[in-house]
Amino acid sequence: MTKQVAVVTDTNSGFSLEDERAGFYVLPMPFIIDENEYIEGITLDKELFYKFMEEGRKISTVQPPIAEILKLYNRILKEYDEILHIPMSSSLSDTYQTCVSVAHHIGEGKVFVADSKKISVPLKRNLQDVLKFVEEGLTAEEIKDIIEKDNDSMTAYVALDTLKYLKTGGRGSAALTAIGTLLKIKPVVFLGPGKVEPAKNLRTMNQAKDWIISKAAEILNDNPDEYYVDIAHTNSLDEAISLKEQIVEKLNWHDEILIEDLTLSIATHIGPGALAVAIAKKLKR
Structure with missing residues (x-):
């Protein structure tokens, strides 16, 4: 049975x-915001989360x-x-x-x-x-x-609009944040199995998007049918739609591409305006 x-x-x-x-x-x-607990989907939605972030509230994730x-x-x-x-x-x-x-x-x-x-x-x-x-x-x-x-197959490249929240989240030094903000750098972060690390620094978001698409092309070169390709963002839907259009055109991609909000746990550390291309292998029996 x-x-x-x-x-x-x-x-x-x-x-x-x-x-x-x-x-x-x-x-x-759950999230702790200014020492008060909020529960995602119950007492905390996306709109309230980004409102708190804009107001400079202290936000942290917990189990x-x-x-x-x-x-x-x-x-x-x-x-x-x-x-x-x-x-x-x-x-x-x-x-x-x-x-x-x-x-x-x-x-x-x-x-x-x-x-x-x-x-x-x-x-x-x-x-x-x-x-x-x-x-x-x-x-x-x-x-x-x-x-x-097949749990080593995720690749995500995330272009950040600001370094401010890397500092707030304890994942970037104050000096690097200050320099990056002054130079208006758009860093790209690699998110993969067991690692989160810097991948590339670009001067504009358009350059960052072009670079991410080129990296996606390298991954998909051999067996594109084995992968999902999707887009995620932090409160930046219009840019995400534009990125999807570029992927369809430049990669000649005709499979479904989801456009999703990056989870609030990630947004806590990278702030609004971020764009990501996420690639994962389809699970097979």
């Missing part, structure tokens, strides 16, 4: 609480409470045989390890936590693949193995 599998992720995937349905659950991520994770698991297991939980990348947050510990507490064979090493739209894309696998009758453990076999 086929086991009934429920899939759990969090709002770092780009899915929201409104996307929940039978067998699919989204854990909302969901263990008690909330355990409560969710126990509720789901009243209806389903297994849970497959796919949180954001273990290299970007301790949430993955926390979920593994909670799963161990519940007991063997009930909760499987997969490390996709992805976040935002690449994680969303893989979750769409995962939900198809569930419909096809695969077990949680089988799907976990598929995810972790």
Whole structure:
């Protein structure tokens, strides 16, 4: 008899609480803003988040409470045989390890936590693949193995409009931030499995977009059919639409391209105006 599998992720995937349905659950991520707790999708939406950011509020990300994770698991297991939980990348947050510990507490064979090493739209894309696998009758453990076999495939290049929030988030020195702002540098950051690192400094956002598209072309050169190519942004929809048009034209790309908001956890550290091209391999059985 086929086991009934429920899939759990969090709002770092780009899915929201409104996307929940039978067998699919989204854990909302908490934020601390000026020492007050806000919950994404409940007491904090995108508009309020960027309003706080514009006002210079102190924003930090935190993990969901263990008690909330355990409560969710126990509720789901009243209806389903297994849970497959796919949180954001273990290299970007301790949430993955926390979920593994909670799963161990519940007991063997009930909760499987997969490390996709992805976040935002690449994680969303893989979750769409995962939900198809569930419909096809695969077990949680089988799907976990598929995810972790190909969990080194995410590549995202993020062009920042400002260095201000790298400093605020503790990821850039004050001196470099001051110099970069003075020179109006548009840095590009590489976000991949297990790493976040500087990739290139350009003088304009148009130069940054051209460079990112050229890097995407290198990745897609051999087997373009194996990949998803999508765009993410922080409160910069018009620029994201323009970037999509350039990708379609310059890469002759005819597959679907999603345009998504970069998750608020990322936006906390990079600020508004950022643009990203995200590439991830399609999951295959």
